[in-house]
Amino acid sequence: MSATFLGTPAFPTAARAALADTQLRRNLAHATGTIRAKRAAVVGEVDEWERLRLAGAALKDRTLRHLDTYLVQLEESLTRAGATVHWARDAAEANRIVVDIARVHGTDEVVKVKSMATAEIGLNEALEAAGIHAWETDLAELIVQLGEDLPSHILVPAIHRNRSEVREIFLREMGRHGKAAPRDLTDTPAELAAAARAHLREKFLRAKVAVSGANFAVAETGTLAVVESEGNGRMCLTLPEVLVSVVGIEKLVPTWADLDVFLQLLPRSSTGERMNPYTSMWTGVTPGDGPQEVHVVLLDNGRTDVLADEVGRQALRCIRCSACLNVCPVYERTGGHSYGSVYPGPIGAILTPMLRGVGHDTQLDSLPYASSLCGACFEVCPVRIDIPEVLVHLRTKVVDAHRGEPKVQNLAMKAASWALSDARRTAAAEKVSGAVGRVLRGTKRRAPGGRGVLGALPGPAAAWSDARDVPVPAPESFRAWWARTDGGRRGNGGAK
């Protein structure tokens, strides 16, 4: 019961498919527009917002430049507070640690609160392979999981689904995995949320082991914080006997007193609220209150590679607020799936290739180009990550990695003129286009405005047209039309 981003085509191809999906585009435009307006309003309330941003960026820089010191300090604080600390070099190691903890407790299920880190490492798939169900408890993640689907936005992962689709998924799937949805379920969001409450409560009350991430980890005290809205986080962090938190090594902040800067920056940038409904903080084990066995898995999985890149390092300041997604003209039109990663949008376009490395994968190498470099992402970023700067830096790295290979674009231009100069070849291109279109969307593609567009051109032009919409050539050339109709004065003067 899971889907992965594996095999996502390069950004331009995936984006083109998404562009043809009008439902998706409407949902996205509505979502990003609404959140943008809310954010702007609550950010405007804070007189010293710019100073807060600078403080947030500086605190994260301080952490990152001395990360070894802070990691060791965090480990000590956590251990002192009764938590067990694990270190994971990569996804496989982190997954193994979590699976082993679940196994020791003889459980075949865990409840999960939404966490980008566990999505990044594919923890749910690893648990399932070990015969352990991982129940996502965030409403949107539940919709995504029950629909065997992929998240499309950091904050509202199911934004590509509308209410009637959610109702169908709940009616069809909930009963297969636990408490069924009421048969008379309507598609009002309140009723759908109530169905999720009833379905998940059963799981919260019986789960022995919970898995979370953390928004922040305080080195000085060993305090972890999870910021959320629905209360599923509180359920996971409080009710089970065992809690495992997978924490990226960039999530640290130096001291308890530093936390308030981020607690001000995050909710306003993220959901556009002064404060999110619930924030939970815990420091190891509290006797008689909450989980009595607490594990923290410190995850590298490519982060030290990002850290080693002096320009790209700033991406590790990211607090995953998703503000950069909501202002991005490219994201707004293509949605999250096109980025082929759990980290979509502008931050995904820089973080994903840096975490996995450039120069060995077309999909990854295409991501730094998924931007018009308009700079809106930098302006909203609460920790002032200069995403355009990193994008340009990564483009250079991609080009450097491919030096010596034939100049793809020149070759493709020549090929395109060859293909378009002959009606027969064009027809072949249209046929290919149709096939590609059907494979991608099951519909004939239309450019914005309804104009027909060609998909991939055949032969060597494919590489070039992959990244562009080539207008469908008219069935009759202008010269042929002029000759046939005497410039429109004769016969059928209209176009064929």
Add this chain to the structure above:
Amino acid sequence: MSARDEILGRVRTALRDVPGTETPADVAVDRPEPRPTTHEDVELFAERVADYKATVVRCTPEDLPTHLAAALEGVPRLLAPADLPEDLRPADAILDEQLTTAELDTVDGVLTTAALGIAETGTIVLDHGPGQGRRAATLVPDRHVCVVRTDQVVADVAAAVARLEPTRPLTWISGPSATSDIELDRVEGVHGPRTLIVLLVG
């Protein structure tokens, strides 16, 4: 090599450009100071809590019993932390002496005090000390009635963090639970208490 040593080694290699003499304090951080509390903050707190679709009732200590009774109407089985001050505790309240989670699921509401309130964000913070119950007690029941004294209200988030003790578990609550996951339509009340009533006394 252990994963720990390997990761720490990678971190050190990655940071080769950072001069060995640099200390964390060398990375300057200029940050806004906590704002001092003024008497307008109580009003602001009440307003902002209400903004989140929580119910806010302002009252004097003398009126409190009347308002408390009203807030607890329709709650046949009320849970109270065993150390809730006696003058707040209704006679028929069930005391939480480590009830099981299943037992918690059978009560209809819970009554607690709080550690502090934050005016700017309309937040109540529980540090789960005396009168506030353990975390599960304010989570599983469907109604949370919380008594906050006006002298517990601080101006902003920075002031709250400065006052709180991080070694305690902390729950920050800004309105009842909510979701906007379906078409961005806000629905109040998902997993936590669907009704939050704040009695602001003083």
